[in-house]
Amino acid sequence: MKNLPTCSLVTPTYNWPQALExxxxxxxxxxxxxxxxxxxxxxxxxxxRQLIEKFQKNFPVPLIHIWHEDNGNQKPKIMNKAIAKAKYDYIVEIDGDIIMHKDFVKDHLTYAQKGFYLFGSRVNIQANILDKIFKNKIIHFNYFSEGIKKRGRTLYFPFLMNFSKTHHERSEKLRGCNMSFWREDFIKVNGFNENLVGWGIDDSEMIQRLHNIGIHGKRLKFAGLAYHIYHKEQSKSHIEINNLIEKETTEKKITTIDKGINQYL
Incomplete structure (x- = not known):
């Protein structure tokens, strides 16, 4: 195994301690x-906060809680604040409603490469088994597990990554719940755009700026497996505004923004 980069695992969360646990x-x-x-x-x-403090007592690595006051959906801002505090070279980003395969972090670090970011897919855990997984604290799933969707995404054959293609343009399959990038690249494009409002587009708009500075993508397929816990969709009332910002970033090849991680470094 190659020498793996040091990494900070960063996850956003909001009022769902059962999933975070x-x-x-x-x-x-x-x-x-x-x-x-x-x-x-x-x-x-x-x-x-109480859940995090409970885990902090015996967690094998530093478990850091970055919090700000609830003022509506401010995911770009809290993620910028968190990554500004990150001490390590590589950032693995997942959502707070993800359950990771045991080799998830290993896969992201194994295939990390300068000049690239990685993005993976997710298996959907359906609503009808939520009570069961929360009650029994189930964190292991496979192709035959009950209550999951997209079963093909449970297949684990990481050697197939040897044949993965480079994505020179941002993929429509990009999901912020399962991606990773070099912290220095993130800082070059000034992180997440805090001018985005409400749910959506923050991850893909940032990734577009990475492409605009010459960073390419690779998709983790049959590796970096993640299981997404079902929840109702958030409001998309501002999605048109965010789409326009992303469109401008793409068409004008914008590489940086005025309101990003620079505020916290």
Whole structure:
């Protein structure tokens, strides 16, 4: 195995400690641990803080809680604040409603490469088994598990990554719940765009700026497996505004923004 980069695992969360608990339990089962875990908390209530403090007592790596007041969906801002505090070279980003395969972190670090970012897919855990997984704290899934969708994405054959193609343009399959990038590249494009409003587009707009400075993508397929816990969709009332910002970033090849991670470095 090659020398793996040091990494910070960063995850946003908001008022869903049941899902966050399963995520943290899946971190404890990783074959390769991140060097630190940073929870980017977009204003959760006391229950989330108590859960994190409980895990901090015996967590094998630093578990850092970055919180700001709840003022609507401010995911770009809290993620910028969290990554500004990150101490390590490589950022693995997942959502707070993800349960990771035991080799998730290992796969992201194994295939990390200068000049590239990585993005993976997700298996959907359906609503009808949520009570069961939360009650029994289930964090292991496979092709035959009940209550999952997109079963083909459970298949684990990482050697096939030897044949993965370079994405010179941003893929429509990009999902912020499963991606990774070099912290120095993130800082070059000034991180997430805090002018984006509400849900959506923040990850893909940032990735577009990475492409605009010459960074390319590789898709983790049959590796970097992630299981997404079902939840109702958030409001998309501002998605048209965000789409226009992303369109401008793409067409004008914008590489940086005025309101990003620079505010916290």
């Amino acid at each position: 399963l995520l943290l339990l899946s971190i404890l089962k990783q074959s390769v641990l991140p060097n630190e875990v940073i929870i980017a908390d977009d204003g959760s209530r006391e229950e989330t």
